[in-house]
């Protein structure tokens with residue numbers, strides 16, 4: 170997406186490996202947004218692993234793409250089976266919930282394992298690049314699917330009325346390589362001149378809505394308001410939300426949706442108010458090995474994320490402040506599960522799919538066999 174007139178992706182190749190020199194990957198350091206747009210270079214497997222676990226990159230599809238490049242970086246001086254397998258394990262351990270991580274690592278391992286050691290590094294860079302490029306094309310397609318939904322709602326509006334969309338967390342271009350999942354339909358609708366407005370949940374504790382989604386939408390010129398996490402129910406009761414679109418870190422074969430903590434409460438409020446609740450996802454986010462959402466591992470992160478909030482002072486200094494008594498115990502569950510019955514539909518690269526086992530199996534028949 171464009172930021173101040175310049176085209177950006179969240180991850181890119183800075184240097185392919187050449188004689189005697191390893192490759193390198195550039196990323197936007199998302200821990201610095203929205204106050205600073207800074208990039209850093211990943212040159213080693215550990216750089217990639219830390220970027221994922223410390224959330225310099227985050228969002229299920231981008232975690233997958235970064236892991237793929239992490240494998241490529243790992244093979245620089247050693248392309249043995251042992252190195253491949255330790256790179257897999259190191260990257261797999263970074264974050265537990267987003268299944269795109271396992272998907273991307275399996276893609277890499279499946280391709281590289283049968284190759285001769287001397288062929289592996291170049292093949293890894295090529296496949297990681299394809300995974301990144303495919304993500305862009307898939308999200309663009311998700312945008313087309315979702316655009317139809319937004320168009321049909323826009324057709325019911327009186328002149329001057331906006332289509333109001335609520336989103337949670339950041340399933341924007343920053344969570345992918347480009348376009349985003351939940352935001353792709355929003356950006357496409359904006360491009361088409363449809364009058365849209367987005368309610369952006371701040372998304373405590375890490376504030377992906379406040380720090381990232383609000384920044385993205387602002388840079389793209391999409392009308393939006395940042396709201397605190399508990400506002401959605403009130404807005405829905407007052408007819409101020411036409412549809413909810415969120416992303417997902419893992420959706421099961423039966424259509425249960427795991428996404429950022431708080432998503433479930435939005436789905437409940439949407440259900441109670443007859444507001445359509447859609448989930449946008451690439452098929453790499455479907456875990457065909459799991460049926461119930463309650464079998465999905467839920468990441469628990471440091472309590473510091475709950476008790477300490479970062480921001481910028483009026484003087485432009487970035488600071489962290491403690492918001493609770495220093496000795497208050499905290500709990501930090503990063504994701505929750507929205508049962509399929511609360512999901513109106515899945516917005517995918519293969520069109521709109523019902524959140525139920527038969528519909529998912531029918532649309533993604535070819536993917537089921539690949540499930541580990």
Ligand SMILES: CSC[C@@H](O)[C@@H](O)C(=O)COP(=O)(O)O
Pocket residue numbers: 227228229230267337338339340341344345349350351377415416417418428429503
């Ligand atoms: C297109 S991204 C989908 C999800 O990964 C997104 O909604 C989300 O929950 C991100 O969580 P994060 O903890 O920031 O990685």
